[in-house]
Amino acid sequence: MIIQVKEVSKHFGGLKAVNGVSFDVNENEIVGIIGPNGAGKTTLFNLISGSLPVTSGQVVFNNEDITSQKPYVICKKGIGRTYQIVKPFGNISVLENAMVGAFNKASSTKEAREYSLEILKKVGLDKKKDQIGKSLTIADKKRLEVAKALATQPTLLLLDEVMAGLNPSEVKEILPMIKGLRESGITIILIEHIMEVVMNVCDRIVVVHHGEKIAEGTPKEITNNPEVIKAYLGEELSFA
Numbered sequence: 001m002i003i004q005v006k007e008v009s010k011h012f013g014g015l016k017a018v019n020g021v022s023f024d025v026n027e028n029e030i031v032g033i034i035g036p037n038g039a040g041k042t043t044l045f046n047l048i049s050g051s052l053p054v055t056s057g058q059v060v061f062n063n064e065d066i067t068s069q070k071p072y073v074i075c076k077k078g079i080g081r082t083y084q085i086v087k088p089f090g091n092i093s094v095l096e097n098a099m100v101g102a103f104n105k106a107s108s109t110k111e112a113r114e115y116s117l118e119i120l121k122k123v124g125l126d127k128k129k130d131q132i133g134k135s136l137t138i139a140d141k142k143r144l145e146v147a148k149a150l151a152t153q154p155t156l157l158l159l160d161e162v163m164a165g166l167n168p169s170e171v172k173e174i175l176p177m178i179k180g181l182r183e184s185g186i187t188i189i190l191i192e193h194i195m196e197v198v199m200n201v202c203d204r205i206v207v208v209h210h211g212e213k214i215a216e217g218t219p220k221e222i223t224n225n226p227e228v229i230k231a232y233l234g235e236e237l238s239f240a
């Protein structure tokens with residue numbers, strides 16, 4: 001097991017954004033987190049990555065308790081993440097954007113540059129390495145967001161809606177990239193609303209609703225789960 005999320009909660013005053021959620025992820029798995037808007041998915045990522053301290057519960061990464069540690073400490077231990085709202089550094093190049101992430105582990109500028117070039121190739125941005133961040137299309141900004149996270153050399157990557165805002169052909173282009181990351185040995189947890197993506201790439205799915213886990217299983221189990229259909233999928237998407 002690479003990560004164990006144990007009874008994790010985050011309460012904002014009276015609002016239970018995440019309430020007693022538990023799940024495990026095995027090495028090299030791709031696990032999807034789905035649920036309606038406001039279900040607590042991004043908050044869950046914030047708790048895993050240390051962007052927010054937990055109200056209660058525990059996050060164990062590689063058998064080490066990392067609960068509520070600072071984000072840069074957790075990043076150094078090997079958890080990388082992307083943000084739902086892409087945040088490239090607008091006025092520096094694509095390569096320099098990736099290098100910012102690479103300094104998490106690299107010990108020299110040369111090493112950061114070389115590693116970043118490799119990553120840009122992986123996400124299909126190598127030909128655009130000299131363009132400035134803000135000049136990229138939305139699809140390429142999403143790729144850069146993944147590159148920045150990958151440059152930190154994570155063993156666990158948290159992807160927060162990297163397909164949102166992309167058209168179907170752009171989605172089709174990014175899917176192989178995600179599968180390629182797994183082939184290179186990275187474990188992935190992804191939040192995603194596009195069900196084709198979830199069904200296509202995930203080994204397992206965790207469903208959250210009102211801050212609580214309501215189901216967990218294979219894509220097939222999830223699409224046939226009456227509670228999930230009621231809370232999120234709707235009748236037309238079920239395979240029942």
Ligand SMILES: Nc1ncnc2c1ncn2[C@@H]1O[C@H](COP(=O)(O)OP(=O)(O)OP(=O)(O)O)[C@@H](O)[C@H]1O
Nearest residue numbers: 012015017035036037038039040041042043044084
């Ligand atoms: N920092 C915060 N302070 C107060 N409330 C918050 C904070 N962050 C999130 N929330 C609330 O917690 C709940 C869960 O939000 P969260 O963003 O985790 O949902 P989500 O499942 O990621 O939704 P979406 O699919 O729309 O991104 C929402 O009601 C949200 O308004």
